[in-house]
Amino acid sequence: MNREGSLKAFARAKQLIPGGVNSPARAFGAVGGQPIFFESALGPWLTDIDGNRYIDYIGSWGPMILGHSHPRVVKAIQETAAKGTSFGAPTELESQMAELIMAMVPSMERVRMVNSGTEATMSALRLARGHTGRDKIIKFAGCYHGHVDSLLVQAGSSATTLGVPNSPGVPRGSTQDTVLLEFNDCQGLQDAFMNFPQKIAAVILEPIAGNMGLVLPGKEFLRLARELTSQHGSVLIFDEVMTGFRLAQGGAQEILGVTPDLTALGKIVGGGLPVGAYGGRKEIMEKVMPAGPVFQAGTLSGNPLAMAAGIATLSELRENPPYAKLEQLAQTLTQGLKELATAAGIPHSLNRVGSMWTLFFTPQPVTDYRTAKTCDTRQFSQFFWAMMDRGVYLPCSQFEAAFNSIAHDEGIVQKTLAAAEGAFAQMGK
Ligand SMILES: *Cc1c(COP(=O)(O)O)cnc(C)c1O
Numbered sequence: 360m361n362r363e364g365s366l367k368a369f370a371r372a373k374q375l376i377p378g379g380v381n382s383p384a385r386a387f388g389a390v391g392g393q394p395i396f397f398e399s400a401l402g403p404w405l406t407d408i409d410g411n412r413y414i415d416y417i418g419s420w421g422p423m424i425l426g427h428s429h430p431r432v433v434k435a436i437q438e439t440a441a442k443g444t445s446f447g448a449p450t451e452l453e454s455q456m457a458e459l460i461m462a463m464v465p466s467m468e469r470v471r472m473v474n475s476g477t478e479a480t481m482s483a484l485r486l487a488r489g490h491t492g493r494d495k496i497i498k499f500a501g502c503y504h505g506h507v508d509s510l511l512v513q514a515g516s517s518a519t520t521l522g523v524p525n526s527p528g529v530p531r532g533s534t535q536d537t538v539l540l541e542f543n544d545c546q547g548l549q550d551a552f553m554n555f556p557q558k559i560a561a562v563i564l565e566p567i568a569g570n571m572g573l574v575l576p577g578k579e580f581l582r583l584a585r586e587l588t589s590q591h592g593s594v595l596i597f598d599e600v601m602t603g604f605r606l607a608q609g610g611a612q613e614i615l616g617v618t619p620d621l622t623a624l625g626k627i628v629g630g631g632l633p634v635g636a637y638g639g640r641k642e643i644m645e646k647v648m649p650a651g652p653v654f655q656a657g658t659l660s661g662n663p664l665a666m667a668a669g670i671a672t673l674s675e676l677r678e679n680p681p682y683a684k685l686e687q688l689a690q691t692l693t694q695g696l697k698e699l700a701t702a703a704g705i706p707h708s709l710n711r712v713g714s715m716w717t718l719f720f721t722p723q724p725v726t727d728y729r730t731a732k733t734c735d736t737r738q739f740s741q742f743f744w745a746m747m748d749r750g751v752y753l754p755c756s757q758f759e760a761a762f763n764s765i766a767h768d769e770g771i772v773q774k775t776l777a778a779a780e781g782a783f784a785q786m787g788k
Contacts, residue, residue: 360748364409368396384420389756390740395747400427402766405752413752414771416761420754421569421601421626424685424714425675426766432630432671439667445659452666459673460628460636463608464599466618470638471647472661476600476625477505479635480563482647482655483621484509487561487594489653490643495555497562499542501571501728501758504563504598504623508533513728542568542727543580552587562588563596566611566619569760570601571731572717573710581617588620594643600625600635601760604673606713607682614713630672632665681765685714688772689763693718695776703783705738715760718742731758738786745782751775 372379380386380394387394396408403426405415418424425432439452457470473479484507488494498504500513508529538555540547542564552559562584568574588595597619602611604627612618621639628634638644648654659665693711696718700707706722719725720738739757746753751774754761 360411360750361409362393362395362407362411365396365407366393368408369393384756384759387755389736389758390743392744394755395752402426402428403764403768403771411750413747413750414767414775415752416763416775417752417754418762418764419626419631420759421605421762422629422631424605424627424681424762424764425630425672426764429672429675429766431675432668435667435671436632436664439663442663444664445662447658450661450663450666452663452670453661456636456661456666456670456673459670459677460624460638463604463673463677464610464612464622464624464638466612466620466640467622467638468641469644470636471644471655472666473635473637473655473657474633474660474665475505475635476598476623477507477635478657479600479623479625479637480504480510480596480598481507483596483623483637483639484561484563485655486637486643486647486653487596487621490594490646491560491592493558493560493593494536495538495558496536496560497538497540497548497551499540499544499564499568499728501542501574501731502563502565502568502598503570504565505600505625509537510563512537512539541729542571542574543577544727545577545580545583548580548583548587552591552593557591559588559591559593561594561596561621563598565601566597566599566615566617567602567606567712567715569715570758571728572719572725572734572758573712573715573760574725574727574731575710575712576615577726581615585617585619594621595619596621596623598623602715603627604676605715605762608677608680627672627676628669629665630668630670632668634665634669682713685763685765688767688769689714689716691769692716692763692772692775695772696779699776699780699783703787705783705786706735714763717757717760720757741786742782745785746778749778749781751778 398408405413504510599610603624607613623637625635708719720735721733734757
């Protein structure tokens with residue numbers, strides 16, 4: 360596969376942008392190579408600047424659940440852009456967006472729009488602290504909540520693969536109130552509430568973790584998180600930036616049957632534009648300025664283009680729920696991958712929920728950050744490049760989740776499995 364154009368483009372970008380990219384996850388650092396530069400995308404397909412086509416399982420790291428360039432989303436953006444791109448003043452689109460979010464995620468009784476997932480979690484944390492008058496927060500190893508200072512502790516995602524769990528530039532003071540626990544560690548959670556009575560403002564977690572690869576919560580773990588936060592007057596924050604609208608209309612909280620106090624959204628909520636949102640119990644949300652005293656603001660928050668793309672995406676998901684089909688396809692794909700890996704004698708374990716999955720190159724079940732770290736990342740890199748060479752674009756790190764969209768179909772899955780058979784055979788050599 361000729362990738363001359365991408366190589367040149369990356370060399371140029373590196374002279375201009377730190378590391379040549381505007382977000383480290385896309386730099387291919389974890390798989391030892393150079394990123395591909397893209398020209399266009401349609402449905403499940405990406406086309407790079409050399410004209411190569413790839414089946415896309417990243418979906419812009421989650422947002423593109425309708426596939427790329429979905430006509431309804433493109434039309435909404437075009438029509439809205441023609442009327443002006445930003446006013447810095449309220450529009451009715453924002454209320455329409457809020458209504459949709461609240462209808463789909465009933466625990467969100469009030470909602471505030473922001474511009475990224477990071478802003479959503481950062482703002483939810485500040486609100487939880489403002490609401491409780493407490494400082495300490497509990498986070499879990501391998502959960503990624505954006506690049507918020509106080510949450511950059513064993514943060515998963517690209518922070519994992521780059522081996523910089525604690526970034527330089529994060530003052531010690533910013534993380535001194537962060538209590539770090541292992542995901543699924545019920546005893547640790549109980550102990551933390553014992554050790555810091557009346558001190559814990561919030562527990563924040565990805566209810567289904569996607570940033571150490573896909574890791575599912577134990578039933579007891581989430582139930583306990585809900586029970587302890589309620590008992591101790593702490594705020595339970597679900598970071599559903601990745602799982603929101605991905606696993607069900609109501610996100611992970613709908614399928615798990617556990618209701619948080621606050622929810623952070625991002626990715627799908629913006630339909631491919633830079634958007635985040637946070638919301639939850641009215642009593643807490645009414646403390647956000649100007650309704651209340653907790654400051655949070657954004658010049659471009661709720662801007663019309665972003666709202667139009669988000670509204671079009673959420674409306675499509677609501678009117679034509681694709682979740683059964685998405686899951687069935689992911690099931691076929693992952694079942695096939697497991698069988699092929701087994702036949703090729705490659706130790707693996709695969710986690711999947713709905714249309715999110717990770718193939719881990721370890722024979723152990725992966726249930727937390729520690730077990731995720733047992734993966735053979737060298738083997739993952741081999742698999743990743745072997746798939747790239749066969750036109751399949753997977754997340755470029757072992758510690759990420761892959762996604763399919765409604766544009767992926769049986770034919771695409773069969774092409775992917777044929778590629779995987781070749782890739783596994785190559786790895787065995
Ligand atoms: C992607 C992600 C974020 C950060 O969102 P950005 O828009 O990249 O700032 C936060 N939490 C989770 C769970 C994510 O997957």
